[in-house]
Amino acid sequence: MKIGFIGIGNMGEPMARNLLLAGHEVAVYNRTLHRAEGLGKQGARIAVSPAEAAADADVLITMLADDRALRGTVLEGGGPAIGALRRGAVHISSSTISLELSKELEQRHAACGQGYVAAPVIGRADAAAQKTLWVIAAGPPDQIARCRPILEALGRGITVVGEEPWKANLVKIGVNFVLASMVEALGESYALVEKHGVDPHQFLAVLNGGAFQSPVFENYGTRIADHRYRPAGFSLRLGLKDTQLALAAAESAAAPLPFAGVLRDRFLQALAYGHGDLDWAAIAEIARVNANLIPSLEAGG
Amino acid sequence: MKIGFIGIGNMGEPMARNLLLAGHEVAVYNRTLHRAEGLGKQGARIAVSPAEAAADADVLITMLADDRALRGTVLEGGGPAIGALRRGAVHISSSTISLELSKELEQRHAACGQGYVAAPVIGRADAAAQKTLWVIAAGPPDQIARCRPILEALGRGITVVGEEPWKANLVKIGVNFVLASMVEALGESYALVEKHGVDPHQFLAVLNGGAFQSPVFENYGTRIADHRYRPAGFSLRLGLKDTQLALAAAESAAAPLPFAGVLRDRFLQALAYGHGDLDWAAIAEIARVNANLIPSLEAGG
Amino acid sequence: MKIGFIGIGNMGEPMARNLLLAGHEVAVYNRTLHRAEGLGKQGARIAVSPAEAAADADVLITMLADDRALRGTVLEGGGPAIGALRRGAVHISSSTISLELSKELEQRHAACGQGYVAAPVIGRADAAAQKTLWVIAAGPPDQIARCRPILEALGRGITVVGEEPWKANLVKIGVNFVLASMVEALGESYALVEKHGVDPHQFLAVLNGGAFQSPVFENYGTRIADHRYRPAGFSLRLGLKDTQLALAAAESAAAPLPFAGVLRDRFLQALAYGHGDLDWAAIAEIARVNANLIPSLEAGG
């Protein structure tokens, strides 16, 4: 299939490469073009505008940071992708975006005779490279069916959560909220045991060995115990954005989310220290700051 | 070894049985004696007082609900165990108790020439039966060494977290706090997706299949999605007690714990509905109540 | 002076009447025209569009519900006021709006050679009628000076909080946040004493007689103790909007606001019960709901 791929960042770059390796023809676009050069050497065609990436694609994939970036390339800006995408083509949106934008994309693509599937992914850049992402997909069954070979080329599993695309975005927002809650729970419990003289690594050994037995707890738990937040697999600034997506989804459903309120304040305190570029797991350090274990948020090693 | 075992409840009963099966001589005591009868048929000697259970034991194990119950059998009451336990014997306390009581026990036993090891366990009644508990142990190395064969007969692994017994209690309190935080995060995320029309089972499939890959998330996540809170593996009332132990430990260390504050209010709201006897995972339902998905907390099937 | 007045609601209607009584020539506009009819009988000219209200005004006053309403009449929509307002005229914006919109209005009016003063008011509809509002004003000193006679005709006092108009909006947002916090503190303390068998009226007598001695505590405290939330002086739905303005202002400043997080959840729970039209003081009832004193939020008398 001919694929257009917009957004060649930490995640998009390895995802697009896996599509090349699976034998697809891929045209890539990134706002700062040089990030796409590596893929060019590996056989991708480099497009100089969103419209050019979309022009003759069967499937357009977008993997962008937030609502604004997606809106600015697909719906608005000079030469938006939607205007160039042909009738019958499908847009697979893998970005973590708001329910509202996802609903708007569904309508706009339908009006253009184009398909739209939301397919955000779980996993960080290393998982993208190793093709171990998990894809959350939602959209009309026939469009999902058409996109399935491509989605399978991106990760280790797919869960289809409904026929309305925005439901995949909702599930992704929910998963990130639970992940952030785990980070905060680790931060608070580490601060508690550390202040009483117990090494958080030892606590983690019990917590994960004796209870959770989860690679995610192992990975985040070790990173936090080591105070290792650079390079950011997923930045604190984006973590705040995702927490706000959860709060916005909660508001449109009239569902209180007290943990999300706590998380929001943790992200803001970290940003007040100027550390928006650290890995989002760094919010775990706020519990240590507020217990006066460390004077301020600092990146480890 | 000769073992005295006090507290034959959901947890203590299978633990004592495993000690019998491992070939130890076990005398058991329970406040309501009939709960000990089953063990009597399997070869345990039934003691009619804490003192009698302790009288000629090499090792006294206690598995009781809270500080008050432990204090009332070991330190106080008519014929407390500490008075009957001989010099050189060791008390293994497996209850989830406060740091203060653990420190007091350490001093009191030392004054009596007795040993004291704290060894709370991770796992519910089924894990106790299957010998898959995880033991968190702390105490003087020589006493830990003496007790190791017994601790190994109780579960699948042991982590020694320090030489001061209370540190094992602290770690246990921290683990339960993270577990309760997971329950709350599940409750909030389920309410969020359910109110938007997504089935929590489907959400869990993504959350655990795509991210956590944890038997604990699977177990609790399914129980909560099924609204299955009877019989209680661990009661809501005890869950509040453990949250208060976390808050008390946080206070003595001057460490703020915002998630624990949220948890406390969840437990209180559940108790306000009169549901202290449900499984503690039922606090996950409070998010549904407050989002007006259900009128009040109710037990499922 | 010739005054255009847009937004003839609970607040705008008595404010515009006071300007008529002070001898000004007033043209009024409201989206649903019939609300303006009363003023028409008292001497106001009724305009049929925002542009007509603004057309020959020296001063344009807007008193609208939120950002969207203000944007839709002054900046956008068919015939927005800004296009009709003449150079040299001043827009006094009394709505509680976001800092962002206030900054945008400042720029847009400057680009049109028009003045812009933000002047939100403290006080409810009865205070507007009695001319006891308090005006929070900000803007360039010369423009404030020009507008002063008009602002003085609206209330009992004026505080000028800076030369940048958005600072008046910030102060208004801050005041409403403290008011909502007072409502919540009353709700929680009332639930606490009521559940122990003490009448909240009696508690209020001590709280305000013995401590605060504040007409605001007296007014809200009595209303809440009486469960009297209809008619709404200020609706719960607008209360949520103001809390979100506080959260947004906190985010742009990277300032955590834990009380605002709690308030947000209270408003959402009240909305989940379908009670967005009650007076915002009704969030005080959520503490009673969650303590199981009442099954759900209900309006009193």
Add this chain to the structure above:
Amino acid sequence: MKIGFIGIGNMGEPMARNLLLAGHEVAVYNRTLHRAEGLGKQGARIAVSPAEAAADADVLITMLADDRALRGTVLEGGGPAIGALRRGAVHISSSTISLELSKELEQRHAACGQGYVAAPVIGRADAAAQKTLWVIAAGPPDQIARCRPILEALGRGITVVGEEPWKANLVKIGVNFVLASMVEALGESYALVEKHGVDPHQFLAVLNGGAFQSPVFENYGTRIADHRYRPAGFSLRLGLKDTQLALAAAESAAAPLPFAGVLRDRFLQALAYGHGDLDWAAIAEIARVNANLIPSLEAGG
């Protein structure tokens, strides 16, 4: 009347003096005797034990820091007051204590044929000196009647809130919770406006001039805007104690109190900085710390 007065601290000293000035015969006791010397020069008899202060009193007044201090002088310790107090005498307890201790005192005094009235007061040391305290009283009507002349000699007003003494303690706990909530709301709103460049003094002028019109807002609001926390009128450490009394009262009633959870964490963070001796209003600074306006909690001027 013959009065015994135990607890000659910031509050007790001016209260006892007012009783002397009202013509009563007063015997005073304080753990550190020298604090009582000033009253000795003004005509009080200095007792060297709680029992001696109580021995021939018609009325015994206690004004102590917390449960422990009150228990240690009245019920326990060497020579507790209860043992010396004669049948028919009344104990007026003005300390802010737990509901549990108040209930226990009621029973113990009844068993000794003594009366018991709870009469905590609102107001700080300066109010005690100026006789402008507000007395919250509860107890059997006849005992209240007997004590009324004494209570009137202490302050500017009395509210009787019930016949069960502990209800006065509950109301006092509730009032202090609302006061602490006001301090926190001021702290958060000040941090918000300050970080946006608005002077908190100016914000307070609007908040209190335009809305609350309360001497309590004026007093605390100015103190906080000035960062003036020494000397402590009421210490941060005691503020935490009172918050815990609110949380304990909430627990025994199964009433969630989310604001109290936030307050608790504020006090703990302040204690983590080692500032338990500042005035409790200093918790307002935590919002500034967490917004990175100041590096840590520090006392002003």
